Amino acid sequence: MSFPEKMLRIDRRIIFFVIGLCTLLPLLYPVDLPIIVTPEVRMVYDYIESLPDGSVFLLSMDFDPASKPELEPQAIALLRHAFSRNLRVIAMTLWLPGTGLAEQTVNRVAQELGKVNGEDYVFLGYSPGVGALIIGMGQDLYKAFPSDYYGNPTKTLAVLKDVPNLRHVDYVVSLAAGTPGVETWYLFGKDKYQFELGGGCTGVIAPGLYPLLRSGQINGLIGGMRGAAEYELLIDQSGSAVAGMDAQSATHFAIIVLVILCNTFYFMTRRAAARGG
Amino acid sequence: MTAVIPGRTLSGVCLPWVMLLLWSLPLSAQAQDLLPAPEQVQVFDTPNDAGQSLTLLWADSLRDGPGVRYQILIAPVADARATAPAVDPAAMEIVAEIPSDSHYVRDRSWPWWTHPAPPAFHRYVINSRSGLELMNDTPYVVTVAAVTGEIRTFGPAIQAVPEPNWVNWNQMNNLLLLLAFGAGVFGSIRTAKRREIFLRRIPGLDAVDEAIGRATELGKPILYLTGAGDMGEPSTIAAAVILGRVSKRVAMYETELIVPHRDPIVMVVCQEITKQSYLEAGKADIFKEDSNFFITTDQFSYTAAVDGIMLRRKPAANFFMGSYFAESLLLTETGASTGAIQIAGTDSDHQLPFFVTTCDYTLIGEELYAASAYLSREPVQVGTLRGQDLGKAVILGVLALGTGLATIGLILDAQWPALLLDLFRDYK
Amino acid sequence: MTFLRRQLPLVITFVAGVIFTLQYYVPHPKSEILLTEGSLWIQIIGLFALVLGVTSLFHIHAVKIKRQEPGWGYSLILYFGIVVTLAVGLFVQWVGGQHPGGKETIDGAMTAFGWIYTYTMVPLQGTMFAILAFFIASAAYRSFRARSKEAALLLTAAVIVMMGRVPLGEYLLPVTGDITLWILNVLNASVRRAILIGISLGAVALSIKIIFGLERAYLGGGKE
Structure with missing residues (x-):
């Protein structure tokens, strides 16, 4: 077996090791490369900026712990922005395994900004039904969620005063790791109850949501850790996403180098075969 | 007054x-x-x-x-x-x-x-x-x-x-188009019953027999996944229908079939489908009730379990049909590392790049729905496929005509193009 | 028996299919109530099916342990995980003598169930998802070869998008950012729409076949 052939059949654990190093080293020794804010992320930011004090903002954290590295920074940045704009925040999730994570995130950011549960924000938790749940919220939010995550009746909460259904919500953002997620909120929510909808998602499914963005079905899109980093820059509070961007840069370039290498070896083997044959 | x-x-x-x-x-x-x-x-x-x-x-x-x-x-x-x-x-x-x-x-x-x-x-x-x-x-x-x-x-x-x-009268065009499409499908089925309709080759489906044959030769099992969706998703139904055709051939070859599930209802339905296939193949005696089994509804726990099955049992062929999310590459890359023939079919367009890169054959989008017709050649199935193609031809025609009419409407500042264009718009 | 196995399910499918198709065109609140009620029914049926699923899971692993098949130790771990998590979630009192009731925190304090969630489920799931990055790299190395003109084009687009989505790429070659956005917004979006149109037509055709009883394979294979 020739050298290029050997290289093409390289043990994949070597590739794993290279990717591991490219992730670890930039996290230990950050370079802080400049990040350019894309229009789709700015659109979400601008819309929240345009909402007056006391507007109702619903954040649906539709992800599980697996997507935490990408979507939690988005949730934190959005919550920081919404709280700093004095919006009334309703947080919930359509993913049962994500309930604990969503609760921790909301409470952490709320405490950081001195917001009071029940007055400035509410965590509704998880309820089954997905599309039917959203329709139920569109009809009667107090009936769809009779109590919040902690068992407080939603009808008595100051933050939900005069918010009987989704028509009274000014902006909904779904941070999705798949389905149910942004498309579900569009289909069963925005399509029926005419609120404005924004989206956030993992990098893997971001390209799939661009058609929704282009057709105006969502008014902005925060894609993956890159999107989270852009949002952190917009609110001027760098967090884990900005820190992770160096690692992402390094891994992307490692993959590019690997692809170039494998093609070089591929063409070397092809040429050798042509010469031999 | x-x-x-x-x-x-x-x-x-x-x-x-x-x-x-x-x-x-x-x-x-x-x-x-x-x-x-x-x-x-x-x-x-x-x-x-x-x-x-x-x-x-x-x-x-x-x-x-x-x-x-x-x-x-x-x-x-x-x-x-x-x-x-x-x-x-x-x-x-x-x-x-x-x-x-x-x-x-x-x-x-x-x-x-x-x-x-x-x-x-x-x-x-x-x-x-x-x-x-x-x-x-x-x-x-x-x-x-x-x-x-x-x-x-x-x-x-x-x-x-x-x-x-x-009644939401704004959406009546939508209902009209649905009825027209339905009529097209029924008309095509009638045509298919009268005469044979040409079906283009779908390499992924041609490879089904090859994959099952290889598994039989090697004495290894076949792994079939129905995706992440529930029974309400058309892709899951299509995956279940294809499972029926695949399991019939698997039964004929007397090869082992492994079907791990993420949804218990899908599991029960697939149990019935495979049982029926074994009956039709005249191999009811070798049918195993637990060839279909439930793992968990959780995405990555399921993925880890299926990866484990792949590494331990080393199936000769892996089928990935239905809808998938981030788990797709974790499944197919592990499958590729075991040297299995891999055939995927999904309507999860965002996962197509991963399937195309790591599988031997991939059914893209509607090919998943066409698979049933291709494998069975029944007039009803083939006719439906023709109906779909007619629908696509109409959409292509409307796109071209609509672009032309909208342009003319703008140039002449005329309202009459709207008479036709409105029929194809989405209204709430 | 044939009636219960064949005709009745087909009648139910037809009636439910027509009603829920027409429901889309009815804005009346009663139509939405019908949809939410239907969804509740599905949830209830799903719960019964979950019992079947869990029974199947226990059965498969019990057989593995009994026969000491390869990897039977993992089956033991599975039993252990299920029993411990269930017991902790349902019975262990942690915070002020309160039952956790499946909650991760009570009054801001972590429950025993919450501890399991935070320190086992979160890192384990995170690990599984993180493996994706490693697998993408190995899949790219193995499969991303310019075997044809089309493959070379795909390769070039992939490299540009990979550069354009990270700060280092935009820093070294600023134009990649704009090209990436164009690729995602124009090329990617239009091709996906084309694929979506095909998928949607396929899904509608399949639904029509199921509603009118032309596709019956999902009931358990062939004809009666």
């Missing part, structure tokens, strides 16, 4: 307005000279909605512009039986105050068959909201006033009743 028609109250000469006009004539006459009152006012239940909403229309005015505003006013009718309830417009609740050069009918797109008024008319929708609850089947009196500085002139106060509607 006031016309009170549930669902739609037409504009007309309004008695309370006339009474009020007479009552406040001197002041009103002066104001009218400076600022004409809104004309051609119509108030009616907002059509095509779930209720608790009223729509107000009025004609645009030459005075519209900076400095002039419109106030929308509402009052509940105390005595619903009264044909002409007297309400003082000045005492009515102001719902909103809007610039006079805003809120036009043209701001929203309407299909021609439900267009409410000329595009230049003003339109305001009063929805039930905090502080203003509109009750269904309860009459309200609504009017609009033009305001400039201290002067306020009222349009006629009109009574209307909000109510929920049973």
Whole structure:
């Protein structure tokens, strides 16, 4: 077996090791490369900026712990922005395994900004039904969620005063790791109850949501850790996403180098075969 | 008199307005000279909605512009039986105050068959909201006033009743297209029953036999996944249908079949399907009830378990049919590392790049739905496929024609292209 | 028996299919109530099916342990995980003598169930998802070869998008950012729409076949 052939059949654990190093080293020794804010992320930011004090903002954290590295920074940045704009925040999730994570995130950011549960924000938790749940919220939010995550009746909460259904919500953002997620909120929510909808998602499914963005079905899109980093820059509070961007840069370039290498070896083997044959 | 028609109250000469006009004539006459009152006012239940909403229309005015505003006013009718309830417009609740050069009918797109008024008319929708609850089947009196500085002139106060509607006429084009497509499918099935229809080759499906044969030769099992969806998703149903065809051949070859599931209902359905396939293949004696088994509904726990099965059992062929998310690459890359033939079929367009990169064959999008027809060659299945192709041809034609008509409409500033274009638009 | 296995399900499918198709065109609140009620039914049926699923899971692993098949130790771990998590979630009192009731925190304090969630489920799931990055790299190395002109084009687009989505790429070659956006917004979006149109037509055709009883394989294979 020739050298290029050997290289093409390289043990994949070597590739794993290279990717591991490219992730670890930039996290230990950050370079802080400049990040350019894309229009789709700015659109979400601008819309929240345009909402007056006391507007109702619903954040649906539709992800599980697996997507935490990408979507939690988005949730934190959005919550920081919404709280700093004095919006009334309703947080919930359509993913049962994500309930604990969503609760921790909301409470952490709320405490950081001195917001009071029940007055400035509410965590509704998880309820089954997905599309039917959203329709139920569109009809009667107090009936769809009779109590919040902690068992407080939603009808008595100051933050939900005069918010009987989704028509009274000014902006909904779904941070999705798949389905149910942004498309579900569009289909069963925005399509029926005419609120404005924004989206956030993992990098893997971001390209799939661009058609929704282009057709105006969502008014902005925060894609993956890159999107989270852009949002952190917009609110001027760098967090884990900005820190992770160096690692992402390094891994992307490692993959590019690997692809170039494998093609070089591929063409070397092809040429050798042509010469031999 | 006031016309009170549930669902739609037409504009007309309004008695309370006339009474009020007479009552406040001197002041009103002066104001009218400076600022004409809104004309051609119509108030009616907002059509095509779930209720608790009223729509107000009025004609645009030459005075519209900076400095002039419109106030929308509402009052509940105390005595619903009264044909002409007297309400003082000045005492009515102001719902909103809007610039006079805003809120036009043209701001929203309407299909021609439900267009409410000329595009230049003003339109305001009063929805039930905090502080203003509109009750269904309860009459309200609504009017609009033009305001400039201290002067306020009222349009006629009109009574209307909000109510929920049973049909959304805006979406009737959608229903029509669905019926037309359905008719196309049925027509194609009839044609397919009469004569043979050509099916292009789908390499991924040609490879099914090869994969099963290889597994038999090697004495290794076949792994079949039905995806992440539940039984309500067409892709899962398609995956279950293909499982029926695959398991029949697997039964004939007497190869082992492993079908791990993420959804218990899908598991039960697939158990029935495989059982039937073994029966049809005359191999009921070798059918194993637990070839279909449930793992977990959790995405990555399921992925870890299936990866474990791949590494321990080393199946000779892996089938990935149905809908998938981030787990797709974790599954297929592990499968590739075991040297299995891999055939994928998914409508999860966002996962297609991963499947194409790591699988030997990939059924892209609608090919998943075509698989059943390709494997069975039954006229019903093949005819449906032809119906789909006809639908696609129509969409292509509409895209080309629509682009041309829209361009002509813009160049000539003509409305007639909308007669056709509206039929293919999505309205809410 | 044939009636219960064949005709009745087909009748139910037809009636439910027509009603829920027409429901889309009915804005009346009663139509939405019908949809939410239907969804509740599905949830209830799903719960019964979950019992079947869990029974199947226990059975498969019990057989593995009994026969000491390769990897039977993992089956033991599975039993252990299920029993411990269930017991902790349902019975262990942690915070002020309160039952956790499946909650991760009570009054801001972590429950025993919450501890399991935070320190086992969160890192384990995170690990599984993180493996994706490693697998993408190995899959790219193995499969991303310019075997044809089309493959070379795909390769070039992939490299540009990979550069354009990270700060280093935009820093070294600023134009990649704009090209990436164009690729995602124009090329990617239009091709996906084309694929979506095909998928949607396929899904509608399949639904029509199921509603009208032309596709019956999901009932358990062939014809009666």
